[in-house]
Amino acid sequence: MTIVVILHILILIGFGLRILIRDDLEPPVRLAWLIILLVLPFIGAIIYFLFGEVDLGRSANRRHDEVWARMRRWGANFLGDPAVTDDLVDARYRPAFRYSASINGFHAVPGNRAELMTDAAETNRRLIADIDGATDHVHVLYYIWLTDTTGTDVARALIRAAERGVTCRALADGLGSRALIRSGLWREMADAGVQLGVALPLRNPLRTMITSRIDLRNHRKITVIDGSVTYCGSRNSADPEFRVKPKYAPWVDIMLRFTGPVVSQNQLLFASDWAQTTGENLDVIPVPPQPADPAGFPAQVMGDGPTERQGATPQLFATLIASAHHRLTMSTPYFVPDETVVQALMAAAFRGVEVTMIFPENNDSWIVAGASRSYYRQLLAAGVRIHEFRGGLLHAKTLTIDDTITLIGSTNVDLRSFDLNYENNILLQDRGTTEAVRARQSEYLVSSREVSEAEVLGWSWYRRARHNVLATIGPVL
Template identity: 40%
Template sequence: MSIWWLILAAIHLAVILRALLLEGRGSDARAAWLLLLIALPGLGVILYLLFGEAWISRGLRERQRRAYEALLPFAPRPTQQADLRGVYGNAFRTFEAEARWPTCTGNQATLPPDSDAAIALLVADIDAAEHSVHLSFYIWLGDHNGTKVVQAVCRAAQRGVTCRIAVDAIGSRGLIRSDHWTAMRDAGAQVCSLLSAPLGMGFLVGHRTDLRNHRKIAVIDGHIAYCGSQNCADPAFLVKRDFAPWVDIFVRFEGPVARQTDIIFAAAWTLETGEDLREAMSAEPPRALPDGIAAIACGIGPLSPRGTMTDMFAAVLAATQSQVTITTPYFAPDPELLGAIVAAARRGVELRIVVPHRNDDRVVGAISRAYYPELARSGVRIFEYCGGLLHAKTIVADGCVALIGSSNMDRRSLDLNFENNILLESDEIAGQLGRRQQRWLEDAIEIDRDAATTRPFGRRIVDNLLTIIGAPF
């Protein structure tokens, strides 16, 4: 019996050393794992083996690298550099460093008035498609909007359009098991479930089981692209109807940024299916449109250098001169992102953060409130939206620059999920998004500074413990 205790003790010590020595981990996550491993030796080791690292096999990493680099030559290369406003140049360069392509001018963007209108616009584009339809959603439900898109895909595939449909294996498992999935495949569409883990054992396919593809992408004929927070579903969002309506953003783009978005889709598709899409990407890229806007699309994920999404958020905040409004449903930042937000507020930027009043993830909601005191003391104005679950992930800075996409300001989006975002510069589009944010603010309550900084003693203990527990996950 003593030998087994020695073996278990050796495993426990080895895991502690691994948690301490792993490079690229934040000090807060390192400390949290160390505390958990010491306080709960057996359970801590199991949790670490399951969730301790964003583990992806070397083979999978290499395949992803090759797939992306093979597609990079097909990214649009503008004949002239985007004339970006000086202070935001570094923000765009931060995106360019990760995407490995330049910001493109000549794009047009359309902001539909609501989620139903966005789906209607997408269906119309699919019905007008002549060559290809590429769709990737984290959650795709078989409700009214979800069914409309399924039927549009079937119609497109039946008339000979190449349809490639990708959904997350966990987020859209209901669709994958449904007749809708079969109908699209039978109509001729190619369908793929992303990041599948047979029997929940991700090590069989080379990645941590809970790594998810959280992207929301639609590209039609290679020259129309959609980006935003919206899943393929009704605002009623039946799987979590108690928090409805879900309030989202899904912006339609035309121009070179559509090709960038298509490459993000194509790289993930190639990684999962092995299909070589270089020929599909070899068509003439979308031309720059007259009087178009500057924009860049970027896909990030656990294969990106650690802190990449944090760097992107921080770069926009660091460039902000006077005012910025952030909306995010899940606010559980790492120390670097929290520091960037606090620093912007302290230097006098009018900074507003809007989160849902009732969050479908109660733990993240509690973690969000644990950060209220520090935010409030630095001058950040905090609002809780009461008109449903505000799911839109948006940043509008100085009325001229906007960031939209799938990335939340929580640890999953920052470190674990595959995400896609677009950064753009346009007084008109940023103004439209700003007015949309203002509508949300009108249906929100502002958190009083004194109330934010004087939580009850018991609440402070619980919330702050959750920030510790949440840090490593």
């Protein structure tokens, strides 16, 4: 017993010192890890060993830096000109666009158009039609790509395109799309000439757990056709019924179909993932210049991930929230934010902005659901309105500001998206597009129930304690 106690103390000292000397941890995260080490003897150390370090390894970091250094030279003509941001973006929102550009160099470009897809069926129909109409290339990247109807439709369209001579490149995340990667459909795509890549592969899961983290994933959803059309939103290549978790269905997603110069930026983001995954040079990816529509709007791509600057995404959210003057509406399936975002939301409500949050009532992660609800009381007290969606799992990640600004893409408002996942989004300024997204958010609200402060105050002490415990360990979820 004495040996066990001594060993436990040595483990606590060793891992505790490691946690204390890390400069990349915020105090709440550091505290959460120390609590786990203390309350879960030995097991806590194993958890930290497997999940404590947010690092893909030196070779991955070096490869990322090399690819992006070349990207900024090779794709300079498509990154946008910071000098013209002031001419494109309203003064109230320039700080947000400038901050977004600081993350990976994509500045606002003019002349874009966007069309909001009606539902999953229209998204699938339009996307397949675009692939079937491709004449030069098709590029796709999905976190979850299933062998259901939607996933198979996309795969078959790529096969048809490859067979008629179109260059097709497809990336799938090694964990989220593991069933497809092992399937006959994946082999059929390869046999037809579709060039395939596995982002963050799990060839040796044990080695991955020892040297990195198995949950560092590529969560992006990118589709680019002929360099002239791109889709951006929350939808994976999967049916709304999401048969891997059918009890929470339907998955309710949102997608925009873009044309204009912002397509080239999404192409560059795909190119960076392709180069890092396959080792090929960036210049194998064509980036044809796209004409700017004189009546179009300014937009820019934002990509984030564990190899980018830490804290970039929550800081962008805080900057966007601070720019709101009248109305801010946000939908997200997973809400486990850092203090930066929570305080920004409360500050916006205190200064009179109409702040509305929409979360799913039934979440596929009970841990995330509990942690999310721990924030309800302070948000409601500040004047934030909270609604819980009852029409399935609301998976749409949307942020609209003052009926003018929209942020849409793959990023959830949680620490996993902030710190662990590769994400992609498009930030735009356009009243028409934002009004369309706002109308969709209003549809979500119709299928939601509003949570009152009185209801939250009426929760049992046990429920409130459980939510707060989950929030306490939120930084390590």
